[in-house]
Amino acid sequence: MARVGGAGALAALAPDELLALGARVHRAIGDSAAEAAPGALTAARRRTAAAAMDAIIPRTDTPGAVDAGGPTFLAAMLDHWFTPAERDGITGGLDALDAHARATLGTSFAAADPARRLPLLEALDAEVASARAAPAARPSAPAGPLVRRGAGAAADQAALHWWAAFRFVTVWAWGSARVVQEGVGGTWPMPGRYDPDAPVRLRRAGAAR
Amino acid sequence: MSGGHATAGPTAAARTYDAIVVGSGMSGGWAAKELCARGLRTLVLEAGRAWDPVADAVEHVPPWEQPFRGLGDRRRAEARQPVQRESVAFDAMSRRFWADDVEHPYTHADGRPFHYFRPSHVGGKSVMWGRQVYRLSDVDFTANLRDGVGVDWPIRAADLAPWYDRVERFIGVSGQAEGLPHLPDGVFLPPMAMTPVERHLRARVRAAYGGERVVTMGRVAMLTRPHGGRSACHYCGPCARGCSARAYFSSPNVTLPAAAATGRLTLRPRTVVRELVWNARLGRLTGVRAVDADTRAELAFDARLVFLCAGAIESARLLLLSASPTFPDGLANGSGQVGRNVMDHIKGAGASARFDGWEDVAPVGERPNGVYVPPFRNVSARHPDFPRAYAFQGGARREGWRDRLTEGGFGAAFKRRLETPGGWTFSWEARGEMLPNERNRMTLHPTRVDAWGVPVAHFDVAWGDAELAMHRDMARTAAEMLEAAGARDVRAFARPSVPGGTNHEMGTARMGRDPRTSVLDGFGRAHEVPNLFVTDGACMTSSPCQNPSLTYMAVTARAADHAVRLLNRREL
Numbered sequence: 001m002a003r004v005g006g007a008g009a010l011a012a013l014a015p016d017e018l019l020a021l022g023a024r025v026h027r028a029i030g031d032s033a034a035e036a037a038p039g040a041l042t043a044a045r046r047r048t049a050a051a052a053m054d055a056i057i058p059r060t061d062t063p064g065a066v067d068a069g070g071p072t073f074l075a076a077m078l079d080h081w082f083t084p085a086e087r088d089g090i091t092g093g094l095d096a097l098d099a100h101a102r103a104t105l106g107t108s109f110a111a112a113d114p115a116r117r118l119p120l121l122e123a124l125d126a127e128v129a130s131a132r133a134a135p136a137a138r139p140s141a142p143a144g145p146l147v148r149r150g151a152g153a154a155a156d157q158a159a160l161h162w163w164a165a166f167r168f169v170t171v172w173a174w175g176s177a178r179v180v181q182e183g184v185g186g187t188w189p190m191p192g193r194y195d196p197d198a199p200v201r202l203r204r205a206g207a208a209r
Numbered sequence: 210m211s212g213g214h215a216t217a218g219p220t221a222a223a224r225t226y227d228a229i230v231v232g233s234g235m236s237g238g239w240a241a242k243e244l245c246a247r248g249l250r251t252l253v254l255e256a257g258r259a260w261d262p263v264a265d266a267v268e269h270v271p272p273w274e275q276p277f278r279g280l281g282d283r284r285r286a287e288a289r290q291p292v293q294r295e296s297v298a299f300d301a302m303s304r305r306f307w308a309d310d311v312e313h314p315y316t317h318a319d320g321r322p323f324h325y326f327r328p329s330h331v332g333g334k335s336v337m338w339g340r341q342v343y344r345l346s347d348v349d350f351t352a353n354l355r356d357g358v359g360v361d362w363p364i365r366a367a368d369l370a371p372w373y374d375r376v377e378r379f380i381g382v383s384g385q386a387e388g389l390p391h392l393p394d395g396v397f398l399p400p401m402a403m404t405p406v407e408r409h410l411r412a413r414v415r416a417a418y419g420g421e422r423v424v425t426m427g428r429v430a431m432l433t434r435p436h437g438g439r440s441a442c443h444y445c446g447p448c449a450r451g452c453s454a455r456a457y458f459s460s461p462n463v464t465l466p467a468a469a470a471t472g473r474l475t476l477r478p479r480t481v482v483r484e485l486v487w488n489a490r491l492g493r494l495t496g497v498r499a500v501d502a503d504t505r506a507e508l509a510f511d512a513r514l515v516f517l518c519a520g521a522i523e524s525a526r527l528l529l530l531s532a533s534p535t536f537p538d539g540l541a542n543g544s545g546q547v548g549r550n551v552m553d554h555i556k557g558a559g560a561s562a563r564f565d566g567w568e569d570v571a572p573v574g575e576r577p578n579g580v581y582v583p584p585f586r587n588v589s590a591r592h593p594d595f596p597r598a599y600a601f602q603g604g605a606r607r608e609g610w611r612d613r614l615t616e617g618g619f620g621a622a623f624k625r626r627l628e629t630p631g632g633w634t635f636s637w638e639a640r641g642e643m644l645p646n647e648r649n650r651m652t653l654h655p656t657r658v659d660a661w662g663v664p665v666a667h668f669d670v671a672w673g674d675a676e677l678a679m680h681r682d683m684a685r686t687a688a689e690m691l692e693a694a695g696a697r698d699v700r701a702f703a704r705p706s707v708p709g710g711t712n713h714e715m716g717t718a719r720m721g722r723d724p725r726t727s728v729l730d731g732f733g734r735a736h737e738v739p740n741l742f743v744t745d746g747a748c749m750t751s752s753p754c755q756n757p758s759l760t761y762m763a764v765t766a767r768a769a770d771h772a773v774r775l776l777n778r779r780e781l
Contacts, residue, residue, distance in 0.1 A: 057624050064624070073278060081283050118619060125617035132615075150300065151280045153614065168614050171627065175610040176272035176279055188271055194444040194574035196404040200630055 040087050041075035045094045047110035049074055052097070053170045055114060055121055065170045068177030074169050086158040086165065093162035097124075124163040131161045226252040226475070228514040228772075229497055231482050231527065233257075234333025235758050236745040236765045237518035238460025239376070241468040241476075243769035244516070249776075251468065252475045252510055254499060256519075257330040259478040262461035266451030267302045275301045296326045296712060298337040298449035306330055306337050306449070312660040316667045323668035324709035325522060331478050332461035333520065334712065335758075337449040340429045340457050340577070341602065342382050343755035344373050344393040348588055348598075353751050356596045359550065359645035360721040362750045363731035366393065372763035379467075380458040380762070381436040383578075384428030392583040392755070399433045400426040401578050405567045406605035406633045410580070413694035422585045422690065427578040427602065430458035430759075439463070446575025457577075479503050481661050485515060485531040485540055485741065493740045500661055514740050514772055514781065518765065521551075521746035522651060525717035526666050528728075528743075529653050541718070541735035541743075546728050548652055550645040550716040551668065552752035555676045557706040559601065559638035560687035562696035571607045571630045579604030582637070582690075584754055586682065595679040597644065599754045601687060603637025635696065639683035642754040643676050645716055649708075670708045680705050713757055715746030733768040740781050744768045 041049065050071045057065035078087045097120060101109035105116055154172070158165035174180055181188040227249035230240045237253060244251045272279040281301030286294040293299055293307035308327035317323040328334050347366045354361040370393070377396040386394040403411065403426060411424040431448075432441045442456040455462040468474040479502035486509075488495045496511035517524045525548045531540035539547045584598030608631025618626065649671065653664040672680075684703035691699045721727020724736035733744040744765040746757060775781040 055619050057627065058620055060621055060624060062624075062628070077277065077280075081277055081280065121619060125619075129617060151277075151283050151286070151294075154280055155283070157615065164615065167617075171610060171614050172278065172280070174627065178271065178273045181271065181273070190269070190443070190445050191574050192443045192445075194402060194442075194572065194576045196402050196407075196572045196576070197570045198573040200569055200571050 039075055040078040040091050041071065044098065044108075045091060046071050046075070047108070048094045048098045049166070051110040051112075051114075051117065052094075052121060052166065053173075055118060056167060056170050057174050062183055063174075063177070063179040065174045068174040068180055070170055070173040073173040074166075077169055082158060082165070086155075086162075089158065089162040090165055093166065124161075128161045128164045128167075131164070224509065225496075225511040226250050227512060227776075228252070228516065229254065229510055229512040230516040230518055231497065232333060232517070232519035232523070232745065233331050233465065233476065233478075234328065234460055234518065234520065234745075235335045235338070236761045237333070237516070238335065238464030238468070239762045239765040240516040240518050240742075240744065240769055241474055242464040243766050244514075244773065245468040245471040245473040247769070247773040248473070249514070249773065250473045250475075252477065252512065253465075253468075254480045254482050254497065254510070255331050255333075255476065255478045256481045256502060256523075257328055257333070257478060259476075260330050260461075262332065262336070262451060262459065263453045263455070266453040267305075268445055268447050268450040268452060270302055270450075277301065292324060293326055295324055295707075295710065296337075298339070298712075299326075300447070300449065302447070303337055303449040303451075306451075313665075314657060314659060315665045316654050316657055318667075318669040321669055321671045322707050323670050324707045324712075325666070325668070325714075326709070326712045327520075327523075331476065332459050332465070335459040336451060336461065338459075338758060339756060340431055340448065341581070341756040342377075342384075342395075342428050342430050342759035343581075343583075343600075344395055345369070345753050345755060345760055346391045346393055348391045348584075349751065349753035349755075352597065352753070353645070358596070359751060360719065360723065360726050363720050363722045363727075368731065369760070369763050369767065372767040373759065375766055376759060376762045379437065380430050380463055381432045381439070382428060382430055382759075383426075383433040385426045387423055387425050387583070389423065389583055391588045395428065397428070398436065401429070401431075401433060401576055402426075403580065404572060404605045404633075405570060406564045406635055407580050409564070410605070410635070410690075410694045414582075414690050417690070417693040418585075422582060424580050424582055424690075427581045429578045431578065432456045437463075442577070444574035444576055446577055448577045480508065481663065482519070482527060483530060483661075483663055485517070485527060487531065487533045487535060487540060487738070489533070489535045494738060502661065505661070514776065515742070516765075516769070516772075517741065517743040517747075518745045521714045521717045521749075522666055524743055524745055524747045525651060526653065528718060530663065536737070541728055541738045541741060543737050544724060544726055544728055546647070546719060546726065548717050549647045549650040550719055551649045551651055551670045551708075551714060552643040552645060552716040552749065553670075553708050554640040554711040554713045554752065554754060555599075555643060555672055555680055555705055555708075556638055556640045556711050558641075558680045558683035558687065558701075558703040559603065559636060560684065560691055560699055560701045561634065561636035562688075562691040562699040564605065564633040564635060564694075564696050567633060576604075580637070586679070586686075592682070594682065595675045597642035597675065597679065597754070599639040599641030599679060599683050601637040601639050601683075603635065605633055605635040607631060607633055635691065637687055639687065640711060640713075640754050640756070641676060641679045641683060643708075643752050644673060645719070645751055646673060651717060668709070672705055672708060677705065713746070713752070715749035715752055715757060718743045718747035719750045720748050721750060732771045733764055734771070742768045742772055 053065035053070040098109045105112045157168040228251045230253045233255040308329045350362045353359045383398040385400040439455040482499045484498040499508040529539040582601035586598045610627040654667040657665045684701040688701040718728040720729045733742045735741040
């Protein structure tokens with residue numbers, strides 16, 4: 001792309017180009033600076049979020065959700081993507097999760113032993129499952145599997161339950177991350193061919209679009 | 210010309226052309242190519258912006274570099290593109306090809322929503338289209354006559370066949386010949402490959418329905434081997450973001466460069482045509498009036514011939530805007546049919562299922578195509594509940610991490626589910642024909658105007674009983690074929706799409722034999738305006754369920770040939 005120099009050049013960029021540039025800047029200056037930036041994901045919430053993301057998709061012999069930049073992605077989503085009500089639902093949920101840990105485990109959620117904090121998250125999964133099963137969550141007529149994709153699906157999750165939105169962001173952050181897509185069995189770089197009968201080998205992260 | 214970039218704008222001395230083409234998309238590109246090739250100095254006027262179809266294509270931007278990692282800028286979309294974002298081809302990167310709804314508003318009747326998806330650039334929807342291309346047959350061309358609906362098409366399949374050939378040879382179409390009389394085979398490059406589940410489904414449906422229903426590979430304007438100096442598809446996937454390999458047909462990648470190569474093309478982007486100029490004394494158009502979209506300068510261009518290829522809605526809007534004492538209800542609208550008979554394909558009905566087996570294989574690469582079930586209702590036997598037909602499009606894939614976005618679970622076990630291919634799922638959805646109905650119409654809004662002060666389109670369109678009855682049948686047959694193939698968890702779905710939502714709007718200036726009941730003749734020439742041709746979706750007399758763009762291209766090529774013959778015989 002064209003070299004960017006100064007505010008005038010920045011002003012010439014379309015908003016999505018500006019965001020892409022912003023993402024590159026964030027990568028360049030690292031997570032520490034992003035952590036210090038003001039926003040809805042305060043340092044305390046960020047620790048809670050990172051611990052919860054690690055519980056959902058931990059680092060094993062492959063990168064986990066935190067390695068994939070999950071907390072930074074969540075911060076951007078909270079500040080620039082979710083509606084104020086959705087944002088407050090998620091930040092309030094993180095605060096409540098941490099408060100619940102302090103009350104029941106005697107320590108912050110982030111500092112708690114992973115095995116002891118897991119039941120708190122399983123309870124949230126159960127809440128989401130109940131919300132999904134509620135009649136209000138069901139559409140009046142069945143829609144096709146492709147009707148709600150990407151952004152629409154993310155907004156749907158936020159409308160359902162803050163934890164559903166948090167999980168969505170976590171899995172999306174992981175699946176869309178370079179360290180995952182370029183990892184063993186990922187789909188980048190693109191194969192440059194189509195083979196509908198390719199043998200399944202090792203892990204595959206699925207399509208990146 | 211370099212791809213979609215403009216050549217220099219016309220100078221005052223160069224404002225007279227042999228032909229003016231309004232619109233640079235599917236039809237406009239073909240009109241430009243064919244007219245230029247026949248020696249006409251041709252001006253293409255495009256309301257959208259210039260772009261470079263190779264350098265500015267964004268299909269290879271990886272998800273981690275996309276806005277919000279591919280979820281897109283939601284706030285911007287809600288503020289500026291609340292309608293456009295409903296298109297299946299709108300995403301984080303392709304959004305740049307869709308119009309700004311604030312600049313391009315429209316209205317609809319209360320309780321009768323309409324989705325009007327509009328492009329914003331040179332090439333129009335040929336950049337974001339689904340690329341599915343199917344010929345029409347005489348089952349389609351005789352349908353109105355047979356059913357006593359609308360007016361009879363003034364052409365038959367034989368009239369278009371050589372033009373379908375010409376278009377297919379030039380653009381490159383991959384597909385499987387099936388020998389079906391109601392879905393004529395074309396000039397095909399090798400078809401794309403089916404997944405094992407799709408091959409199984411094809412065999413089982415053939416066995417269950419005795420050849421009445423066929424599962425074939427989608428016929429697409431995409432190259433499966435190099436063709437015409439363009440590369441074969443490399444299966445990167447997101448075609449709606451442009452194609453720097455030029456592997457699928459778009460006017461900026463194929464027809465406009467061909468037109469430019471003649472040296473006779475002038476392409477002027479960001480030019481909003483406001484009126485076609487009728488000269489009552491001469492009994493013909495003398496040109497068009499327009500406004501520069503950026504400077505707001507008033508512009509005028511003259512030509513002996515005008516091709517209106519702005520899309521079914523914009524072309525009709527321009528005719529209505531071009532009222533005069535001769536044509537008080539809109540140019541070429543003595544029949545009163547301009548803006549009427551708005552049609553789209555009804556969708557939103559189909560079925561999904563799971564297939565057990567084939568666990569040792571999974572597709573590599575992103576095939577931007579699926580399987581197709583050609584129309585089978587009302588092809589021979591008449592259905593008691595509705596007169597027309599529908600076709601299915603869909604495909605099989607193995608589940609991946611995106612299918613786990615709404616699942617619960619934790620830790621290494623959940624991660625394994627993300628990293629490991631899931632089972633085979635299949636889904637397909639139908640697109641069905643909408644009957645022409647004069648009550649489904651677009652008009653000019655009496656007070657609302659767009660960013661350039663031009664009255665906006667107002668829609669009053671709704672599905673009729675025939676489309677809704679067919680919609681219910683779509684879901685039934687979608688499910689029964691999957692059940693016949695041994696699928697499990699078969700789930701039918703049926704939620705009618707919003708009219709316009711398939712982006713196959715057509716019929717607003719229909720062809721017909723009688724000037725009292727139609728706007729255009731069989732060549733797309735206006736009955737009442739000898740040097741005006743309208744060859745986009747507006748010209749469609751009915752809306753056969755096959756994806757229509759191939760027919761627009763063939764109609765346009767045929768019309769251009771006819772127009773130049775008339776010019777050469779001094780009959781125009």
